[in-house]
Structure formats: structure tokens, C-alpha cells
Amino acid sequence: MNRDLLAKFVSKEPLSEAQLPALFAQIGLTGSEWDYLALYEQIRAYCEAFVSRFDALSIPELGFHGFRCEELYRFLFDDRQFGLNFNKKTGAGVLYGPAHTQARRDFVNQLPDPIRLACLRRKLLLTEVLDVCPDGVHIDLDQMDIVDIGMGHGIYALIGQDQSWVLKSGQSEHQAFFMALLDVLGWPSCLYYDLVTPKGQLWQLSAYSPPPHLHTERLKGPQMCRQLAYHAALGDLFGRGDRHFDNYVCRDQDLFPVDVSILFWPNNNEWVSRYTSGGLSELAILMTAYLGDMNALSTCWEMFFDHYESVFELLREKQSEIKALLGKYYRDPEQKMDFILSQINHQKETLMLQKEMYRRSLISYKERVFMKPFLWSLLDRDPSLGTPLRWMYYFANQTEWTAFFLLDYHHRRFVLDEIKALALAKGVLTDGDWDRLQYDMDVMSTQLS
Ligand SMILES: Nc1ncnc2c1ncn2[C@@H]1O[C@H](COP(=O)(O)OP(=O)(O)O)[C@@H](O)[C@H]1O
Ligand SMILES: [Mg+2]
Numbered sequence: 001m002n003r004d005l006l007a008k009f010v011s012k013e014p015l016s017e018a019q020l021p022a023l024f025a026q027i028g029l030t031g032s033e034w035d036y037l038a039l040y041e042q043i044r045a046y047c048e049a050f051v052s053r054f055d056a057l058s059i060p061e062l063g064f065h066g067f068r069c070e071e072l073y074r075f076l077f078d079d080r081q082f083g084l085n086f087n088k089k090t091g092a093g094v095l096y097g098p099a100h101t102q103a104r105r106d107f108v109n110q111l112p113d114p115i116r117l118a119c120l121r122r123k124l125l126l127t128e129v130l131d132v133c134p135d136g137v138h139i140d141l142d143q144m145d146i147v148d149i150g151m152g153h154g155i156y157a158l159i160g161q162d163q164s165w166v167l168k169s170g171q172s173e174h175q176a177f178f179m180a181l182l183d184v185l186g187w188p189s190c191l192y193y194d195l196v197t198p199k200g201q202l203w204q205l206s207a208y209s210p211p212p213h214l215h216t217e218r219l220k221g222p223q224m225c226r227q228l229a230y231h232a233a234l235g236d237l238f239g240r241g242d243r244h245f246d247n248y249v250c251r252d253q254d255l256f257p258v259d260v261s262i263l264f265w266p267n268n269n270e271w272v273s274r275y276t277s278g279g280l281s282e283l284a285i286l287m288t289a290y291l292g293d294m295n296a297l298s299t300c301w302e303m304f305f306d307h308y309e310s311v312f313e314l315l316r317e318k319q320s321e322i323k324a325l326l327g328k329y330y331r332d333p334e335q336k337m338d339f340i341l342s343q344i345n346h347q348k349e350t351l352m353l354q355k356e357m358y359r360r361s362l363i364s365y366k367e368r369v370f371m372k373p374f375l376w377s378l379l380d381r382d383p384s385l386g387t388p389l390r391w392m393y394y395f396a397n398q399t400e401w402t403a404f405f406l407l408d409y410h411h412r413r414f415v416l417d418e419i420k421a422l423a424l425a426k427g428v429l430t431d432g433d434w435d436r437l438q439y440d441m442d443v444m445s446t447q448l449s
Pocket of ligand 1: 150151152155166207246258
């Protein structure tokens with residue numbers, strides 16, 4: 001890779017007629033059919049437009065920054081930069097929304113096809129990961145479309161005629177085990193491989209399931225309720241965290257997780273409760289459809305826990321196979337088996353505890369869902385009312401089920417109080433509406449048990 005050329009491009013120095021093709025040759029785009037000067041200008045304008053688009057979504061006060069043109073040029077012309085990633089502080093509860101992920105993906109996916117494919121092919125080849133794919137995995141990049149499907153960072157779907165795969169960098173401690181566990185239970189799963197390149201870099205390869213993934217209509221069928229309940233129970237009993245809906249994929253009517261990063265987490269219930277209050281657990285997602293109808297809500301709750309309870313029995317039945325699997329994937333299988341047994345052997349107590357946790361969290365979710373539209377209407381009418389946190393939730397809440405995630409964990413209850421006060425002052429919310437919400441929350445509290 002010619003660093004001088006890239007440096008010139010980045011610093012906006014003019015490139016000579018001979019240098020322009022050399023620059024594009026770096027991403028594998030060669031041939032006399034291209035008007036390189038026009039491409040060069042197109043790329044510059046494309047990057048500048050994206051910088052403006054993302055600036056309107058960034059929240060720098062919270063550590064969620066936009067992109068600089070230089071970063072975009074580097075992503076395009078430096079093969080070693082695998083993905084285009086958010087410039088966001090991690091672990092500080094800074095949330096993103098669909099507008100952010102869509103913009104990031106669009107930057108990659110809406111590049112002119114020859115540039116996108118040439119650029120991504122070279123990045124993928126440089127990883128050497130294709131050299132270590134197992135038998136049966138056929139990846140011929142020249143015959144495949146390559147699309148960025150990641151959320152906050154670049155993850156690529158390699159879409160072919162016969163086979164399509166998803167490639168993600170980094171290690172997954174638990175995904176392979178969890179996929180094998182799903183097979184043991186007879187539940188839907190997908191092909192998954194952990195790969196190590198000759199240079200020792202770790203990659204995850206999974207079979208690609210194309211969209212549409214989960215949406216409201218699909219939630220209503222009994223099959224979806226059963227699968228959500230199964231995964232909630234399995235997640236709770238195995239201490240699986242980070243179970244929000246972007247980490248599930250639907251293949252026809254089959255639901256399975258694609259991003260199992262946390263398992264056997266001590267006190268995982270605290271997190272499940274936070275996710276549920278924010279609309280990001282299996283039960284919260286299911287209940288969203290029924291929050292306005294108390295009878296339907298109770299019926300759904302009962303159906304959900306019937307399925308949930310059946311998982312205890314299934315795990316007891318499959319105990320020896322699970323033990324063997326743990327032995328295959330972990331160095332401390334006994335400890336992990338004890339983690340599971342300590343819960344399934346006390347079914348009644350565990351179930352009571354879980355129901356209580358879900359009941360409390362769902363009531364809090366109900367309040368947050370109620371408040372969502374007020375935040376939107378306030379900021380839409382008067383953007384000057386936006387504070388960094390209000391904008392953050394404005395965007396993050398646009399995911400269908402999400403409502404003020406991590407409000408308590410990061411001591412942000414005041415955000416809801418402020419929205420309520422503003423909405424009352426502006427007359428978009430009345431005291432009567434608020435009282436009705438409190439009444440509904442009380443009804444929920446007695447009906448869900
Ligand atoms: N095998 C797959 N089939 C279809 N979509 C997938 C697959 N794997 C990942 N995805 C999509 O890519 C997104 C990001 O993948 P994920 O593994 O969750 O990465 P991250 O660690 O960034 O959360 C997921 O939310 C999902 O929409
Ligand atoms: Mg994920």
C-alpha cells in the first residue's frame with residue numbers, strides 16, 4: 001500500500017493524472033474504462049455528505065462522535081482497516097439507535113458497486129481467514145456480493161448463489177457451545193465456526209440468514225411466543241446476557257441467537273431486569289403487543305410461563321448430554337453444570353423469583369413505553385429542548401421495542417421526570433393521562449403473578 005498517495009488524498013493535495021489510477025489500484029480497481037478523476041471527486045463528495053449526515057446524529061457531549069473525512073478515506077484505501085466503526089465511548093451507557101446503524105451501513109453499502117466490492121474483497125483477502133475455512137464452506141469472493149450488516153462496527157455478509165456467510169472479527173468464548181447446545185435441545189440453530197488465521201487472528205463465521213428478521217407481525221403467532229419463552233428460560237438458566245433483539249435472527253419461523261457473548265454470568269437477573277425494563281428481553285418484546293390490553297397481557301404471560309417452565313424439564317432430561325458438551329468446550333465443566341443445576345433443581349423457587357423479577361420490570365417498561373412518544377413530540381416540535389441525554393434516548397428509543405434502556409443503572413431517572421414535567425407544561429400530557437397510567441400499572445401488578 002502506497003502511504004504517500006493515501007497521505008496526499010487525506011490531506012486533499014491534488015493528485016496527478018498518473019497518481020489517480022495508482023490510488024484506485026490500491027483497492028484493486030484497475031482498468032482503462034474508469035474515469036479516475038470523476039471517481040475521485042465522487043468519493044470525496046460521498047464522504048463529505050456522510051460526515052454531515054452522521055454529524056446530525058452524533059452526541060459528542062456523551063462521547064459519541066461523528067466521522068472525519070480522513071477516517072473514511074483510510075477505511076476505503078487502507079486494506080488493514082477491516083470495518084468502519086462508531087467513534088463511541090464503550091461501557092458508559094451511551095446508546096445508539098437505528099438511524100446510526102443505518103447511516104454507518106449505508107456508507108459502506110451504497111458506495112458505487114465496483115468500489116465497494118473491490119475495497120471489501122481486498123480487506124477480506126488480507127485477513128487470510130478464507131484460507132482456514134472448514135470443508136464444506138465455499139467462499140469465492142469474486143462470485144459473491146459483500147454487504148456490511150454490522151451494528152456499531154463492520155460485520156460482513158458474503159452472499160453467494162448457493163451459500164451465504166457472515167464474517168465477524170474477534171473471539172467468541174461461548175457461541176460455538178451455545179449452537180451445539182441448541183442442537184442437543186433440538187431447537188433451531190445455525191452453522192457456526194470459530195476460525196484462527198495463520199497469523200493467530202480470531203474470526204467467527206456463521207451461516208447468513210437474510211432479512212426480514214423479527215417484526216411485530218411475526219411476534220403474534222403462537223410459535224414465536226413459544227420460542228421466545230424457550231430462549232428466555234434457557235438464557236435465564238444459563239446466565240446468558242445481552243439478549244436484546246439484534247442478537248436474535250429469524251429464519252422463516254425459526255428463532256435463534258447469533259451473538260452469544262455472555263454466559264454463566266453471576267447475578268445475571270439484575271441485567272435481565274434492566275433489559276426487560278428497557279424493552280429488550282424476550283418477554284418485554286412479546287408483551288409490547290399487549291401492553292394496552294390487560295386481558296390479552298395476562299393470557300400472554302401465562303402462555304409464556306407455561307413454555308418457560310417446560311424448559312426445566314427438558315434440561316433435566318438432557319442433563320448428561322449437556323454435561324458432555326460442557327466438558328468439550330470449557331475447562332471448568334463441573335462448576336458450569338453446578339450453575340445450571342442450582343436453578344433447575346429448585347424449579348419452584350427459581351420460577352417464583354423469575355416471575356417476580358419480570359413482573360416488576362414489565363411494570364417499569366409500561367411506564368417507559370408510555371413516555372416514549374412524549375419525548376419524540378417534544379423534540380420534534382422544539383429541537384432546542386434537546387439535551388444530550390434526551391437526544392440519545394430520542395434516537396435509541398426508535399428501535400421498535402426499546403424504551404429508555406439503562407435509566408436506573410446510570411441514574412437517569414431524572415430524564416423521565418423532566419419529560420413528564422415538560423409534557424405537562426406544554427399540555428401534551430394531562431394529569432388524567434398520568435393517573436390512568438398509574439392505574440394500569442397497578443392492574444398489571446396484580447394481574448401478573
Ligand atoms: N448469521 C447471521 N445471519 C443474519 N444476520 C446476522 C448473522 N450474524 C449477525 N447478523 C446480524 O449482524 C448484526 C451484528 O452481529 P452481532 O454478532 O450481533 O455483532 P455485534 O457484536 O456487533 O453485536 C446482528 O444484530 C444481526 O442483525
Ligand atoms: Mg450483537
